[in-house]
Amino acid sequence: MFNGIIYNKGVVTLIKNNANSKLIGIKSNLKFNKKDVGSSVCCNGVCLTLNKVEKKLIYFYVSSETIKRSNFKNIKKGQIINLEKSLVYGQKISGHFTQGHVDATAKIKSIKIIDNSWILKLKISDNKFNKYLEEKASISINGVSLTISKVLKKEFIINIIPHTLKLTNFKNLRVNDLVNVELDIFGKYLYKYSN
Numbered sequence: 001m002f003n004g005i006i007y008n009k010g011v012v013t014l015i016k017n018n019a020n021s022k023l024i025g026i027k028s029n030l031k032f033n034k035k036d037v038g039s040s041v042c043c044n045g046v047c048l049t050l051n052k053v054e055k056k057l058i059y060f061y062v063s064s065e066t067i068k069r070s071n072f073k074n075i076k077k078g079q080i081i082n083l084e085k086s087l088v089y090g091q092k093i094s095g096h097f098t099q100g101h102v103d104a105t106a107k108i109k110s111i112k113i114i115d116n117s118w119i120l121k122l123k124i125s126d127n128k129f130n131k132y133l134e135e136k137a138s139i140s141i142n143g144v145s146l147t148i149s150k151v152l153k154k155e156f157i158i159n160i161i162p163h164t165l166k167l168t169n170f171k172n173l174r175v176n177d178l179v180n181v182e183l184d185i186f187g188k189y190l191y192k193y194s195n
Helices: 064-069 127-132 162-167 185-194
Strands: 008-017 022-028 040-043 046-054 057-062 080-085 104-114 117-124 138-141 144-151 156-160 178-183
Touching: 008 057, 022 080, 040 057, 117 127, 117 162, 117 178, 127 178, 138 156, 178 185
Parallel strands: none
Antiparallel strands: 008 022, 008 080, 022 057, 040 046, 040 080, 046 057, 104 117, 104 178, 117 156, 138 144, 138 178, 144 156
C-alpha cells in the first residue's frame, strides 16, 4: 500500500527484454539493503517487487500483465521514474491509499501552463474506466496522488502545482506521452456494489 506522495525518483539504467517480461535496473538515492529484497516499491505507479540491490542500483522484474496495462511497454534507458516505498504502519497519509495496481494508461492530450502550474487534459486508453472518473475524486497518475479537476465527455483534467512538478517526473511529460492510471480503489468498489 502507498499514498502517492513522491519524494524520490530514479533513472532507468538497464532494460533486459525477455519473451514476455522485462528486467529493469533503476539508479536511485532511495536507500535499500539486501534485507529489502522481496519488498514492494511503487515505480511510476506500478507496485513492483524489489528483485536485487547493488549499491545505488535496484532491480525489478516486470511481468507481461504489467507491460500490457502500463507505460512500461515503452520504457527507455535514461527515463526518470517516480519511486515510493510501501507505507509503514502509523505513517502519516498525505495523499490517498493506492495499491500500485495500475488500471490502464492515459494519453496526454494537452498541457497548459498557468502561473507555473500545469493543467493536463488526459484520455484513458480503455473507455470502460471512464465510469469511475468523478470530479474532485482522487486519482493516481504515474504514482502521484492527484485530484480530478474536471470530467469531460471522453477526457479528464488534472492540475499539477509547482511543488509536485519539482519532486516528480511530470516536468518531463509531453503531449501524446502515456502515463499510468490507478483509479481510486474506494470509488471502484462503491461503484461495483451499488450497481
